[in-house]
Amino acid sequence: MTVGVRHDDLRRRNRAMVIAAVRGGGQPSRTEIAAATGLSNSTISTISADLITEGVLTVVPAIENGILKRGRPQVALGLHPRAANVIAVTLSLNSLSAAIIDYSGKVIVHEFRRPSTLTMSADELLNALAELVQSVILRMGQDLAPLLRMTLAIQGITDSSKRALLWSPITPHSNIDFADFFETRFRVPVTVENDCNMIAVALRARSPERYGKNLITVMLSDGIGMGLIQRGELFTGSRSSGGEFGHMIHIPDGAQCRCGRRGCVEAYAGNYAILRHARGECETAQPAADIDHLTMTEMANAARNGEGLERDAFKRAGEALGFALGSLFALFDPAPVAFVGLGTSAFDLIEPSIRNAIARTAGGQHNAEFDFAIQADEAPLIREGGAYQALTYLDQTVFAASPPLQVLDLA
Amino acid sequence: MTVGVRHDDLRRRNRAMVIAAVRGGGQPSRTEIAAATGLSNSTISTISADLITEGVLTVVPAIENGILKRGRPQVALGLHPRAANVIAVTLSLNSLSAAIIDYSGKVIVHEFRRPSTLTMSADELLNALAELVQSVILRMGQDLAPLLRMTLAIQGITDSSKRALLWSPITPHSNIDFADFFETRFRVPVTVENDCNMIAVALRARSPERYGKNLITVMLSDGIGMGLIQRGELFTGSRSSGGEFGHMIHIPDGAQCRCGRRGCVEAYAGNYAILRHARGECETAQPAADIDHLTMTEMANAARNGEGLERDAFKRAGEALGFALGSLFALFDPAPVAFVGLGTSAFDLIEPSIRNAIARTAGGQHNAEFDFAIQADEAPLIREGGAYQALTYLDQTVFAASPPLQVLDLA
DNA sequence: ACCCTTTTTTTCGAGCTTCGAAAAAATGAA
DNA sequence: TTCATTTTTTCGAAGCTCGAAAAAAAGGGT
Numbered sequence: 073m074t075v076g077v078r079h080d081d082l083r084r085r086n087r088a089m090v091i092a093a094v095r096g097g098g099q100p101s102r103t104e105i106a107a108a109t110g111l112s113n114s115t116i117s118t119i120s121a122d123l124i125t126e127g128v129l130t131v132v133p134a135i136e137n138g139i140l141k142r143g144r145p146q147v148a149l150g151l152h153p154r155a156a157n158v159i160a161v162t163l164s165l166n167s168l169s170a171a172i173i174d175y176s177g178k179v180i181v182h183e184f185r186r187p188s189t190l191t192m193s194a195d196e197l198l199n200a201l202a203e204l205v206q207s208v209i210l211r212m213g214q215d216l217a218p219l220l221r222m223t224l225a226i227q228g229i230t231d232s233s234k235r236a237l238l239w240s241p242i243t244p245h246s247n248i249d250f251a252d253f254f255e256t257r258f259r260v261p262v263t264v265e266n267d268c269n270m271i272a273v274a275l276r277a278r279s280p281e282r283y284g285k286n287l288i289t290v291m292l293s294d295g296i297g298m299g300l301i302q303r304g305e306l307f308t309g310s311r312s313s314g315g316e317f318g319h320m321i322h323i324p325d326g327a328q329c330r331c332g333r334r335g336c337v338e339a340y341a342g343n344y345a346i347l348r349h350a351r352g353e354c355e356t357a358q359p360a361a362d363i364d365h366l367t368m369t370e371m372a373n374a375a376r377n378g379e380g381l382e383r384d385a386f387k388r389a390g391e392a393l394g395f396a397l398g399s400l401f402a403l404f405d406p407a408p409v410a411f412v413g414l415g416t417s418a419f420d421l422i423e424p425s426i427r428n429a430i431a432r433t434a435g436g437q438h439n440a441e442f443d444f445a446i447q448a449d450e451a452p453l454i455r456e457g458g459a460y461q462a463l464t465y466l467d468q469t470v471f472a473a474s475p476p477l478q479v480l481d482l483a
Numbered sequence: 484m485t486v487g488v489r490h491d492d493l494r495r496r497n498r499a500m501v502i503a504a505v506r507g508g509g510q511p512s513r514t515e516i517a518a519a520t521g522l523s524n525s526t527i528s529t530i531s532a533d534l535i536t537e538g539v540l541t542v543v544p545a546i547e548n549g550i551l552k553r554g555r556p557q558v559a560l561g562l563h564p565r566a567a568n569v570i571a572v573t574l575s576l577n578s579l580s581a582a583i584i585d586y587s588g589k590v591i592v593h594e595f596r597r598p599s600t601l602t603m604s605a606d607e608l609l610n611a612l613a614e615l616v617q618s619v620i621l622r623m624g625q626d627l628a629p630l631l632r633m634t635l636a637i638q639g640i641t642d643s644s645k646r647a648l649l650w651s652p653i654t655p656h657s658n659i660d661f662a663d664f665f666e667t668r669f670r671v672p673v674t675v676e677n678d679c680n681m682i683a684v685a686l687r688a689r690s691p692e693r694y695g696k697n698l699i700t701v702m703l704s705d706g707i708g709m710g711l712i713q714r715g716e717l718f719t720g721s722r723s724s725g726g727e728f729g730h731m732i733h734i735p736d737g738a739q740c741r742c743g744r745r746g747c748v749e750a751y752a753g754n755y756a757i758l759r760h761a762r763g764e765c766e767t768a769q770p771a772a773d774i775d776h777l778t779m780t781e782m783a784n785a786a787r788n789g790e791g792l793e794r795d796a797f798k799r800a801g802e803a804l805g806f807a808l809g810s811l812f813a814l815f816d817p818a819p820v821a822f823v824g825l826g827t828s829a830f831d832l833i834e835p836s837i838r839n840a841i842a843r844t845a846g847g848q849h850n851a852e853f854d855f856a857i858q859a860d861e862a863p864l865i866r867e868g869g870a871y872q873a874l875t876y877l878d879q880t881v882f883a884a885s886p887p888l889q890v891l892d893l894a
Numbered sequence: 895a896c897c898c899t900t901t902t903t904t905t906c907g908a909g910c911t912t913c914g915a916a917a918a919a920a921t922g923a924a
Numbered sequence: 925t926t927c928a929t930t931t932t933t934t935c936g937a938a939g940c941t942c943g944a945a946a947a948a949a950a951g952g953g954t
Contacts, residue, residue, distance in 0.1 A: 078521070078522070079493070082490070082493055110489070111489070300814075309814070309815055309816035315814055316813040316814065316845050317813070317814065319813045319844070319845030320810035320813050320814070320845075321806045321807075321809055321810050321844055322735070323734070323735070324733070324734070324802065324806050324840070324843075325843070331845060333843060333844065333845060334843070336845065391735065395732045395735050396732075396810075398732055399731035399732050399807075399810065400814070402727040402728070402730045402731050403711075403720070403726055403727065403728065403731070403811070403814075405643075405720035429735070432735075432736070432744060432745070433730070433732055433744065434727050434730030434731075434742060434744060434747065
């Protein structure tokens with residue numbers, strides 16, 4: 073049972089809507105916010121006056137807009153950059169990064185390291201991250217904005233409370249409670265997010281008109297990750313981060329997957345699977361670990377130049393992705409798909425068989441052409457999505473809540 | 484952008500919450516409603532007084548409850564049966580039924596027909612339904628409650644606006660705009676719902692503690708249907724009724740499916756697929772239509788008594804269901820599954836291979852034992868779900884809205 | 895310069911709504 | 925019959941949003 077709407081919730085919700093309208097971009101005027109939210113001008117006026125007083129929003133100085141209309145000019149409102157800072161940490165194979173982002177979304181400090189994540193102990197990994205975070209915090213210096221939230225975007229499966237990493241291909245260790253560690257260390261609320269989910273969040277924020285309602289992001293790499301936006305909401309499983317697209321079954325009892333099971337999509341479309349087939353190895357052969365990008369590039373070039381096993385390997389990868397997407401579309405209805413990750417450098421090789429496979433499924437029946445997008449460099453998207461997740465959380469909770477009345481200091 | 488919460492929305496939402504608390508069952512007192520909704524006693528008192536005056540709720544006479552406590556006794560509130568009637572129509576292969584249900588959910592009139600739906604024209608089908616509906620309306624007679632809503636629960640795919648049937652196995656005709664037809668004929672708002680979705684709605688209403696958050700219903704019949712409840716909400720696709728579980732791909736380019744494609748789950752687990760394999764036919768053989776239950780029962784008995792092709796056919800059906808459920812679980816996380824329909828009479832034959840297949844998938848990794856339930860007779864569930872859908876729609880829209888002030892007649 | 899027009903923003907009182915406290919109601923226990 | 929207990933209603937206070945009117949801030953025209 074949802075809880076009833078109390079009177080003070082009303083204000084909180086409407087404040088949240090105003091903040092969301094401003095974060096939505098375009099530095100809207102009060103009138104535009106009123107139109108976007110459906111609230112009256114007078115309400116928006118009251119709320120925005122409060123938010124400006126509290127330092128959440130700020131009046132943006134009039135830019136040199138060529139269009140000079142008659143009448144009182146609109147006053148553009150923006151997010152106050154000093155309202156808060158958040159820290160977005162990303163953790164991928166042999167790559168750590170941390171960035172401090174202000175309330176308006178601008179990156180203030182950004183650093184990264186390239187340690188060998190696979191060979192580190194869990195403690196070493198935690199300490200390396202802590203050192204990196206410490207470093208960016210120091211470089212942030214005496215920024216007057218308080219650090220209010222932190223997200224860790226990780227390639228792997230998180231628990232549903234978004235506090236721990238359950239499993240990840242970047243480290244042999246499992247069940248690492250990152251949130252606990254960082255919260256005690258840095259005294260900041262932390263959530264652990266799946267990297268593909270953050271990419272989906274970032275793409276939705278970038279192109280709400282295209283991806284605002286539905287979006288599937290598919291990460292092509294050693295493993296196959298997925299992020300899913302349905303009806304405007306990030307879809308996560310009820311017990312974990314969900315969306316384990318790479319481990320949907322493509323061929324029952326088929327090729328050996330890294331996860332120990334057989335026939336997963338990843339066992340056909342992951343880098344190691346493509347390599348294994350191209351080299352003519354048995355499909356039950358143990359997957360190779362950590363394939364460098366050069367090998368994949370060479371294989372892609374070989375596939376482009378000849379008819380051999382290489383070309384077939386990419387074709388099979390596309391089929392696995394296509395049939396799985398087709399099954400997904402049968403459940404969710406077709407949605408735009410954004411492919412991300414280094415694996416997209418060979419997208420020309422797999423796209424035809426993806427489309428061909430989808431067309432042979434129920435989900436692909438009605439659409440001649442699907443909306444595919446390519447984004448090779450996923451790192452900025454992951455950071456952006458992590459920051460956005462942290463910032464909108466602040467919007468909806470911390471800043472949407474009316475602050476307690478300030479006691480006037482009359483001394 | 485969601486629309487802002489206006490002041491009058493507040494009342495509407497809280498009225499909806501009170502009605503929902505009462506429909507939730509248990510004939511709660513005002514105090515219990517306050518506890519369930521989180522609203523104050525005084526608010527509940529005001530709202531429930533209004534709703535009683537309007538004839539939406541009613542005071543339930545004290546039942547002989549043995550527990551006599553000290554203090555003023557609680558007054559139980561219930562839904563006023565005469566607040567409205569709804570009509571729940573169900574449409575399955577060779578079977579039409581219509582029932583009039585009062586606002587409290589009690590069936591008042593119920594009739595059914597057994598025409599041959601496959602050989603009827605679309606007009607004949609519409610007219611047969613109209614005659615049936617007319618008949619129950621006549622039998623309802625001068626019931627003082629107004630008929631405010633109608634649902635058609637149909638085996639098949641509906642459009643996302645829930646007005647038309649896009650495709651169904653029970654009729655060769657497609658794109659039938661049922662809602663339009665019935666709305667002009669009977670002057671009642673109509674929605675067209677998928678039968679499996681209605682089963683899910685009914686089971687959730689019956690066992691909220693078990694199925695309130697997540698539930699998958701799988702209909703075993705000629706085709707394989709699915710209804711999905713995720714986070715308490717009925718899941719439907721964004722363009723259609725969605726959840727075309729039966730047409731997820733089990734084996735790429737595999738057995739011939741009724742839908743014209745190949746390798747769908749249904750092409751292994753549907754009745755025709757089981758029969759085809761048991762008879763040793765080629766799996767690309769054209770599916771047989773409309774297999775009677777006796778044939779399936781005989782085949783199930785043959786499978787129970789021998790090791791032949793029959794047993795293998797059921798085993799393969801279970802594998803298709805299990806792998807597909809495993810893929811589903813990889814996306815959604817494991818959820819309780821309720822199998823419904825006549826096909827469940829052979830559930831003892833397919834269950835082991837379902838469990839075995841799930842255990843070989845990513846979704847089945849963490850759960851040794853899944854929560855399976857069996858419900859052979861789906862017809863009452865479909866009716867119940869359809870009625871519930873109509874009634875809760877009325878709750879949330881018609882009755883939650885504050886009525887215009889009555890002008891007092893002082894003549 | 896000056897006034898008019900146009901558009902945006904703020905102000906102000908009215909009307910709802912919810913809430914807490916107190917009162918009223920209804921019953922069992924003594 | 926009176927007291928204790930629990931539920932329900934009543935009533936005033938406080939908060940929120942809204943519409944209308946006023947104020948503010950520009951350009952346009954003479």
